[in-house]
Amino acid sequence: xxxxxxxxxxxxxxxxxLVPASVVLGGTLLSLIGLTWDIQWHSDVGPDTFFTMPHLxxxxxxxxxxxxxxxxxxxxxxxEKRDKAVDPIVGGRAVGVFGRTFAAPVGYLISGIxxxxxxxxxxxxxxxxxxxxxxxxxxxxxxxxxLLSVSITMVxxxxxxxxxxxxxxxxxxxxxxxxxxxxxSMVTVLGLRALPGGIVNTVSVGSAFFSVMILFMGAxxxxxxxxxxTVAVIVAVLQxxxxxxxxxxxxxxxxxxxxxxxDYTDGIPALPNMIPMCLIVVAIAAELxxxxxxxxxxxxxxxxxxxxxxxxxxxxxxxxxxxxxxxxATVVAGVIFGAAAGMLGRxxxxxxxxxxxxxxxxxx
Amino acid sequence: xxxxxxxxxGAAGLLLGLASPALAFEPVNVVHTEKVQAGPYDLTVGxxxxxxxxxxxxxxxxxxxxxxxxxxxxxxxxRGTKLVDDSPLARHPxxxxxxxxDVFALPEPGTxxxxxxxxxxxxxxTGELKDLQVMDQLGPPMGLSWAISTIPLFGLIAxxxxxxxxxxxxx
Numbered sequence: 001x002x003x004x005x006x007x008x009x010x011x012x013x014x015x016x017x018l019v020p021a022s023v024v025l026g027g028t029l030l031s032l033i034g035l036t037w038d039i040q041w042h043s044d045v046g047p048d049t050f051f052t053m054p055h056l057x058x059x060x061x062x063x064x065x066x067x068x069x070x071x072x073x074x075x076x077x078x079x080e081k082r083d084k085a086v087d088p089i090v091g092g093r094a095v096g097v098f099g100r101t102f103a104a105p106v107g108y109l110i111s112g113i114x115x116x117x118x119x120x121x122x123x124x125x126x127x128x129x130x131x132x133x134x135x136x137x138x139x140x141x142x143x144x145x146x147l148l149s150v151s152i153t154m155v156x157x158x159x160x161x162x163x164x165x166x167x168x169x170x171x172x173x174x175x176x177x178x179x180x181x182x183x184x185s186m187v188t189v190l191g192l193r194a195l196p197g198g199i200v201n202t203v204s205v206g207s208a209f210f211s212v213m214i215l216f217m218g219a220x221x222x223x224x225x226x227x228x229x230t231v232a233v234i235v236a237v238l239q240x241x242x243x244x245x246x247x248x249x250x251x252x253x254x255x256x257x258x259x260x261x262x263d264y265t266d267g268i269p270a271l272p273n274m275i276p277m278c279l280i281v282v283a284i285a286a287e288l289x290x291x292x293x294x295x296x297x298x299x300x301x302x303x304x305x306x307x308x309x310x311x312x313x314x315x316x317x318x319x320x321x322x323x324x325x326x327x328x329a330t331v332v333a334g335v336i337f338g339a340a341a342g343m344l345g346r347x348x349x350x351x352x353x354x355x356x357x358x359x360x361x362x363x364x
Numbered sequence: 365x366x367x368x369x370x371x372x373x374g375a376a377g378l379l380l381g382l383a384s385p386a387l388a389f390e391p392v393n394v395v396h397t398e399k400v401q402a403g404p405y406d407l408t409v410g411x412x413x414x415x416x417x418x419x420x421x422x423x424x425x426x427x428x429x430x431x432x433x434x435x436x437x438x439x440x441x442x443r444g445t446k447l448v449d450d451s452p453l454a455r456h457p458x459x460x461x462x463x464x465x466d467v468f469a470l471p472e473p474g475t476x477x478x479x480x481x482x483x484x485x486x487x488x489x490t491g492e493l494k495d496l497q498v499m500d501q502l503g504p505p506m507g508l509s510w511a512i513s514t515i516p517l518f519g520l521i522a523x524x525x526x527x528x529x530x531x532x533x534x535x
Contacts, residue, residue, distance in 0.1 A: 133421035
């Protein structure tokens, strides 16, 4: 009997690179869930130990992303040592680490470094709590170190999906990872409270800067109409889900551990309320003004976010409107930093486009 | 594949199982007290650490002699002459029979005043815990702590600079 072999092996199952990329994205989502839950826990219930459930989500998030990154690096290294072809669609071009000891796809190298830094800053945080006690201060130096480490893993996740931006899973992955990074950054910017801002609200300006920068980065990386809006819609979905989840999970966990809610708990979801509710308006402005130099829609974005930020706090917390001089100074700073964020976001998007494997007749 | 999934589920279950029932929160252990007279109300202010240092978190308890039932109040924290915090007196989450602040740190060293405004069956009254000396923080200076903690940020900036230079000519 004659058997005719197929000319090329038919690939079944998930596209190459999708599985490890999804695991890294899943890890970053675990970190985000842990963070929103932990902040709400401290706000509504209080006590802290090393092994609270929200903390486990935070640790698990970095562990999952880090182990997935390590697995890809080891598999890439093994393939290169055996002179097997390394497909750059899995995390990008492999770079040598410790000479040529390891061959690490650049996206997974960054996400893995973020996870390793998380471990180191976890020890720094543990020492800090041993010295100062288990306070619930989100913007202590070690906490900011931990948040920056997770942010680096999230940047690596964006890079991993950016490599596959010409495939549909890469496109949606870029939008998803950019949204996760944007939401997470709204907490990291609380570290700016340590800066002397005078009458400027440094956190509002920081939120505007990172929101505009990440939104523009996603838009210019994907280079298609609706990309900025897609990122903003995913952010809004995360905001809506966490608005429900954070107080709910906190109450359920408090009940399970027999702890009462604090007196005078307002029940307002803390992390979701740090995300600008006007982000979709900013994204629409970016879409409409996309033909203009990036600093113009960036400045408009910074203006919208810093102008609306006190209104959001008035709506949710019922706090009074800030002093006019403080408000105006913050809006002016928001416009300036928004313009810079627009330019930087555009440039970062272009830089990330270079991660995709080169194709004949294509330059970027 | 099935074994892998079962293994992962087992590990997740173990993690969650460890997290829920084994939580043991520290009891509130008062090691020092001060008395405050707020009109007709005798208030005992308790500290879980003494002396108090800046940035070091501790449990504060505020206990009227005849309990907190039918009483409300506010606590205003003042450093020197600067108002730092103003909030209603809430029950301590781990010692519900008294008011308190749990794992709370006074951010700056110096002379602090705790101002109490209490309203109860004997009417409204105010009282102050004056001249609470908060010592300097322990540990490294904050500049050094921030320098250590922002290393990832500077690493990220270095990565961006490298990527920027390498892609400059082809943008």
